[in-house]
Amino acid sequence: MGVSFLSDSSMYSRDSLWGNSMLSITLFALLSTITHIWAQGSSSDYKRANNLKEQFRNQIFQLEITPNWSADNQHFWYLKQLASDRYQFVKVSIQSQSKGLAFNHKKLATKLTNATGQSIEPDRLPITNLVFTDRPDIWRFNFQGKLWELDTKTDNLRIANIVDITPIKLGSTIRPSYQTGVEISVTFRNETNRPIHLFWLDGQGDQKLYSTLEIGEVHQQHTYTGHIWLIIDEIGQKFGVYEASLQEPLVTIQEERLHEKKQSEKITKKDLPSNGVFSPDGTKLAFIKEHNLWIRKDNGQVQQLSQDGNKVEAYDQTRIHWAPNSQKLISFKVQQAQEHLVHLIESSPSDQIQPKLHSFQYLKPGDKIAKPHPCVFNIEKGQQLQIESRLFPNPWSLSHVRWHQDSTTCYFLYNQRGHQVLRLIAVDSDTGQTDAVFNELSPSFIDYSQKMYLNWLNDNELIWMSERSGWNHLYLYDVTNRRIKHQITTGKWAVRKVEHVDKNTRQIWFQANGDAFTEDKNLPTTSDPYYVHYGRIDLSGENLVWLTKDDGTHQVQWSPNRCFFVDSWSRVDQPFIHQLRCSENGNLILDLEKSDWTKLRNLGWSVPQRFSSLGRDGKTNIYGLLWRPTNFDKQKRYPVVEHIYAGPHDAFVPKKFQVHYHQQEMAELGFIVVQIDGMGTNWRSKHFHNYCWQNLKDAGFPDRISWIRSAASEYPEIDLTRIGVYGGSAGGQNTLSGMLHYGDFYHVGVADCGCHDNRMDKIWWNEAWMGWPIGSQYDDNSNVTHAKKLTGKLLLIVGELDRNVDPASTMQVVNALIQADKDFDLLIIPGVGHGAAGSTYGTRRQRDFFVRHLLDREPRVDSKEKISKNDEIN
Template identity: 55%
Template sequence: MLGVALFVLSSTTTQLWSQGSLQDYEQSTNLRGRFHNKVFMAKIEPHWESNNQRFWYRHYLPNDRWKFILVNVEKAEPHPAFNHKHLAEKLSQMTGDEVDAEKLPIERLNFTDQENIIQLYAGQRAWTLNITNGNLRKITSEMDVPSSGQLENSLRATQRTGEETHIIFRNETEVPVQLLWIDHNGYQRHYTSIPVNQEYKQHTFVGHIWLLTDNKKRHFGIYEAQLHNTLVVVGGEPLKTNTVRPGSQTADPETVQSPSGEWLAWINQHNIWLRDENGKEFQLSHDGNQDHSYSQDSIYWSPDSQKLAAIRKWKSEEHLVHIIESSPNDQTQPKLHTFNYLKPGDRVEHQKPQLFDIELGTNIPIEPELFSNPWSITYLRWAKDSSEFFFLYNQRGHQIQRIVAIDANSGKAESVVEEKSDTFIDYSQKTYLNWVDEDHELIWMSESNGWNHLYLYDVPKRQLKHQITDGEWMVRKVEYVDEEKREICFQASGIYPEQDPYYIHYCRVNLDGSNLIFLTEGNGTHTIQWSPDKQFLVDTWSRVDKTPIHELRRAEDGKILCKLAEANWDELLQSGWQIPQRVLAKGRDGETDIYGVIWRPTNFDRGKEYPVIENIYAGPHGAFVPKSFHEYYHQQAIAELGFIVVQIDGMGTNWRSKKFHNFCWRNLKDAGFPDRIAWLRAAAIEHPEMDLNRVGIYGGSAGGQNTLSGMLHHSDFYTVGVADCGCHDNRMDKIWWNEAWMGWPVSSHYEDNSNVTHAEKLRGKRLLIVGELD
């Protein structure tokens, strides 16, 4: 799409220089390669000692060089881990290979019990090095001596696949340990069960993430595979975490065992069956059929094994979509593809909780009034005392969410938490619930006061205890909850009024709302890496106009201990890279701050006027103007053809106040255009090289819809557009995304927001791109 947009946008606007020539295009498309590997130390990877008092990292330098840095957190001063020149000489002598001191072939360092002794791994050789006197000793010709691996508790997806390796897992717990691989999408793939006091050797790849759990899916921790063979000892108790995160999947066994081990439940002919310890089987449910069925992933045993909750599902309607593949790889003739694709207004799958008494083998009727019209019923869980179970009810139309409690004996339903909105509840981005204090308390995320914050509910009393966080800023994500300390660590944006409100910072607060501490402070957006004991953090922050800075901070109070490194961009600037410019201007109301970025060509001449192109994506699920540093942005490729390219987040996009977000409600055609145009006009006053008599626009998917909408409703401003695979009528697109913002039931507002309805208004030059199989 970008290549087509480059051609159309450059061909349909007034030319500058040789704009649109073959040389221009070659220069534009080669920008990524031109800027590649011109920034050094943009990332940092700390490797911690087991006692969390030291860590090392590799510091990258220009010309494909590097050095190893050691940090003692008490002294808080980065310094070379050893004498690099001396070590290179020693390695050259002992291996017969020429070794460069600034290219030491070391794959990993390991700390030992002796503070001045470290292990080095290079190729298939292992060494010990005395970092005080430089003495180097070869351990073995093979790397078969496993080092000790330490489990972490920061659940994450696999990010890379390196060289082949293996891990030995030793189970020193009192229960079987389940081994799961967390793939690149975050899904959990079950591999094996490791018996008590047994070892298991797992083939893997460097960088792969492995999760260790018990049979109840409680986590012992994760381990990231390293190049050298590692022994990972699993011991102690599972971590205390009840946080439920969407999207987590595991391989389901053929049966679901009760906690007592007395019963096995499974699905047979759409119904639930049970088998006792003696092998006797009987049918528990009798109302399942092809259209109204139970499923194995929706069976939930009570902790005392006396009750069983399940979800019975009524099928959604069938909405078949037919697309033609004109040139398939496996045949000469075109191929027809048909699949089910629900659209706004279609009948969705209807979920209904069911409750069974195991001893009596009967169904206990549940009061249905509190969950009569579900979009979804999720997060089902039992109280620890088996007296009731809970679930999250999201009503069709997304204007009501409830935590519903069902009494295990009577089937009576009560509302624990109820959320209502006159517009929409942003369930896809801002749902968070975490049960604490033996299920007596619930941490809940809500925008009920106009900003996204955390609240603490008293579950037995069915009432709010207090608001945990408050202010004109937003909680973005909960990092973790420490139940023992009764603390929450979370990501937030907008906490520093003088900074861009989209920048992500890290904070900690007590569950009672006291002692709010900002752990990060640099004027940019942040990511952090914890020490294994979470007593320290490595904070990396950057902006589009500032390279990453890495700092060591104390987790107790966020105090900076030392600056570790700052990325070097000298070679990038020497290559002609133009620093993106952050611009703040007022929106349609003259009061609301609107944020955007400007990109210019590498041969930018401030004395010339340039046509302006807006890259638009106004999907309400997010905010899209980049906030962190990258050596290449795709907008630069278009700018290189002689344009000024901008990207703006207008009203109706996410991660500001609820009022800001609400502009999208049943109003996707708005797309923040009044704010975008106001921003562009203000920017052009400050930067007269921007020629607003020549403004183009492009975008894909929702951005394609926005592009055409801009040309329909603001044709006096946008005169050229390229819309790629746009959803030009929200009644034709996927059900979840469109009903999230346009609501349900489908009414005249869908028609009014359709680009088709307003096609007669189309002016200017445009290209509409549609994917044949999209």
């Protein structure tokens, strides 16, 4: 650019004076702009951005509390963090509604110092697994590999004798684990003369091997109350079943616990399964051998139940479900999916000169998937019964298997490929005939990955989750009569998650969020419909009680008996507040802790700004955040950079308080960074969500653009003439889609590891939103199809070893751009997988690209250096 200075006096007419005045104004504006540019994207800005995380580390504490409850639910303890490496143990008493130090920290530190010869500080006590005992004054904890006991009345400290701890008695009933529970640690001790195996039983009753204990070995296992652990020896004989509880957490496995069974001489170790499934009465073990279903009976006899399994259609070890009477079971023979290999070339392996080829199975939309078919087996009759498949002709999955207690009927849930049909199917175990308990249908999609919930209350009732009303709610079904009894929850809000169902009191605890929370004063007061609140309701749909009410998003931890809970709530602009509340009505019992952000703010930490505006329909509020540089100057104008991820499986704008955001690092270079949840993302109404259906290229852009323009009208520092966008994975697809379809608004984009054509990406995610069978909608939503529309500055980034999204998806876009003769930048990073832009080099290149093309300067150049080869003043 050039500026001419006029000096001829003959030019000093009125017009020329006006002309010179305009020249002066223009020059001033230009110099102001240059000063503005010098102040952004410099090496000092990069340094500040890179140091943000460390700068603000350990400047705010008590962002979380973990209550550790006593067996009687009347006390719990938690760690109060004083500094990064200093803390106190705090005990809370429910009855007295008080809190205080759990014990005398100074005295304990002195005693541990005297006992070990090590210097122990009172606010850095190195003890672990602190637990209440059945004596209120006695604490037990681990220290230096030993179990210790502290008597708080006498201040007596001693090493506990493990034999003094009463071992928990093992049960014999095998059942699935409960869904929720309190986090605990359990010690298993093997006192047998053989190795033993610990199997965890999941919520479906499936057995998963977690550990093998050698003779005499002591093993500490993390688990939750209500979880079920099956203990067997190496040849499959059962020692017992342990249900995790808050009692003394010691399980001793001894020889006398084993019900000795006479072994058949025909049984050899190689014949036995590595992971069979016991019948409920413990007398039979079902397992898969040579693709077929077998059982071993308690007399040692082995029997082959199926004959039709083979390599192509094999019975599945993880899909064996016994009937309650232990005389029948249902198993699934699975026709294998097609082979679809993705091949990646590792160009620069660390252990050799020549490149390596990596190949792996990776199904994509339209591929032939595994097809399960259930079979019922009658053990007594030695009968295999085929089940008619007319009600499940094209399964994406068959799941949620359950037997009626009388063993006459078995149920499973059919998810039809294309995800527009869910059907609960009842199977007559004597005839193989089927009928539908209910059908869940949708003209768009059923959000099965996020909003599927089925809970049997008894043989005749179940709770089901559905969006049929327009919002995600719970329904009570009458199984016997194949009908809905009634809708349990209602309103312009969505059930987010079922926390707990009490079958005795017939009550449900759940999480929820929704638009009604911003409109209805009878609901929890909230300024953002995405904030999560907790409620309880009777199965009748009556007596709805909201247990959390404060304006923020809530995280709740329940006492084991669910009479009390610790509520931790926050917002991006409100640090965590932790409170003890009553589960009956949500009333406050005791304020526990509050995060203090004074130090954080004094260091210049920038608070993200919440902002909402109306979306494309002129009536639905769209919510997002803005991040400004920590050296923000309201007199300057800043380019906007949108961080985008519009995956329909969730909503993504941060809601709870956190210290570090990668968006803040980008803002630090001289941008205002925004993040928005537009229509098509999850956890609003079904109508809101449906915008994504076979329409991923939309990505909520009309809402995003409207939001940014509204923000600019509110905040004049936003410069709408310079707008960028970046994202990875689905966000990479969104980024390029925005550049192609809204190139008049988005000027610069960085797309990382994008699934640019949904036919190239993983099968489950893409068929969930784009549907099946594959049709023209896939081509219309492909960035490859529309690559010729590119007008702005684009950087594509991909890791050569991306196993999440096939890197060929990016390269197909590259090919299309070349065919269209478009200019763009491409960065392929060797040896890196998914999220290559998050690598150190990828992050730097992404930032540089925005600095060059939105700030119009060379990045990482100090302010006194020339800003660009084109930015001379003549």
